[in-house]
Amino acid sequence: MSDWFHELPVPWMALLVFGFTYLLALAIHAGIAALARSGRAKSFKAVSPGMLPPLGIIFGLFVAFTAAQVWSDNDRASAAVSHEASALRTALVLAASFPGEPEAKLHELIRTYAHETATVEWHMMAHRTASLSVTPHPIQEALQLVLSFPVVNPGQQTAQREITSALEAALDARRQRIIVSRAEVNAVKWSSLYLQAICALLAIALVHCDDRLASLLAIGLFATGVSASVLLIAAHDRPFVGQIAVTPEPLLQIISDPVTKR
Numbered sequence: 001m002s003d004w005f006h007e008l009p010v011p012w013m014a015l016l017v018f019g020f021t022y023l024l025a026l027a028i029h030a031g032i033a034a035l036a037r038s039g040r041a042k043s044f045k046a047v048s049p050g051m052l053p054p055l056g057i058i059f060g061l062f063v064a065f066t067a068a069q070v071w072s073d074n075d076r077a078s079a080a081v082s083h084e085a086s087a088l089r090t091a092l093v094l095a096a097s098f099p100g101e102p103e104a105k106l107h108e109l110i111r112t113y114a115h116e117t118a119t120v121e122w123h124m125m126a127h128r129t130a131s132l133s134v135t136p137h138p139i140q141e142a143l144q145l146v147l148s149f150p151v152v153n154p155g156q157q158t159a160q161r162e163i164t165s166a167l168e169a170a171l172d173a174r175r176q177r178i179i180v181s182r183a184e185v186n187a188v189k190w191s192s193l194y195l196q197a198i199c200a201l202l203a204i205a206l207v208h209c210d211d212r213l214a215s216l217l218a219i220g221l222f223a224t225g226v227s228a229s230v231l232l233i234a235a236h237d238r239p240f241v242g243q244i245a246v247t248p249e250p251l252l253q254i255i256s257d258p259v260t261k262r
Contacts, residue, residue: 003127006234006241013235013242018227025201025223032205033212044209052207055200056222062193063229066185070236073183077239077246080180084173085250088114091142091166092254097159098149106142106163113138114255117174118248125181125240132178135171143167181240185233197226 005013036044088110095106113136124130146164151157201219208215239246 003241006238007126008242010231010235010243014227014231017231017234018224021197021223021227021230022220024198025219028198028201028205029212029216029219032202032209033215036209041209044206047203047206049207051203052200055196055203059193059196059200059226062189062196063233066189066193066233067229069183070185070233073180074236074239074246077177077180080173080177081246081248081250084170084177085114085254087166087170087173088251088254091163091170094159094163094166097156102145102149106145109138109142109145111255113142114251118251118255122240122248125178126238126245128182130178130181132175136174139167139171139174177240181238183239185237193230197222201226 005016008016032044092107092110095103098106116136116138121130121136143164146160146167149156149160151160200222204218204222205215208218235242235244
């Protein structure tokens with residue numbers, strides 16, 4: 001699905017999903033009803049109601065498999081952001097081992113990196129244009145700065161090693177969130193999901209072709225379930241896009257943390 005759809009507020013997204021699915025269901029109901037009136041009702045009634053449970057189960061499996069991917073992507077996105085913020089926070093705390101100008105410089109570089117990530121890179125991830133080929137300049141400069149710290153005792157040597165590891169962990173978490181930002185449910189999966197829903201709606205309409213009210217009610221109920229399933233998946237499809245997307249809040253907390261303002 002396109003960016004504009006994922007960027008919609010959830011109520012508008014729900015309106016589009018439910019509206020499209022209901023129109024599709026209504027078209028199926030009207031089409032089968034018209035064909036039944038033209039003399040095909042007997043053939044339609046020959047369709048066994050026993051087809052409905054298997055079709056519904058297959059649709060449910062499609063939903064489950066698709067949702068599993070979406071939940072996994074969102075969990076990975078949230079974990080990557082949390083790990084990145086945690087690693088940066090560790091570097092800030094350990095920077096106290098190098099008081100004075102080195103500590104202040106490292107704090108400033110990490111705050112700059114967090115700010116640029118939250119204000120610039122987040123927008124790029126939403127449009128899947130964030131690049132892995134270039135290391136952000138602030139974090140690169142921070143690594144070079146840490147490696148240049150004058151070490152005068154074993155404690156500072158340990159702190160230097162741990163800060164370097166923390167910054168490298170932050171870079172690794174960044175790579176993970178950029179990779180996840182490119183994940184989405186592809187067109188084949190969406191097409192298969194709706195194709196299976198159409199098959200189930202057709203079967204319902206055929207089985208109830210001699211009772212238009214029963215057909216309309218059954219199709220409406222199933223269409224509602226289809227719409228709810230699609231909305232749930234679509235609203236979480238892109239981890240860094242939309243009203244309920246993963247936010248840079250953990251990184252923004254680093255900027256506002258008193259520790260970074262010493």
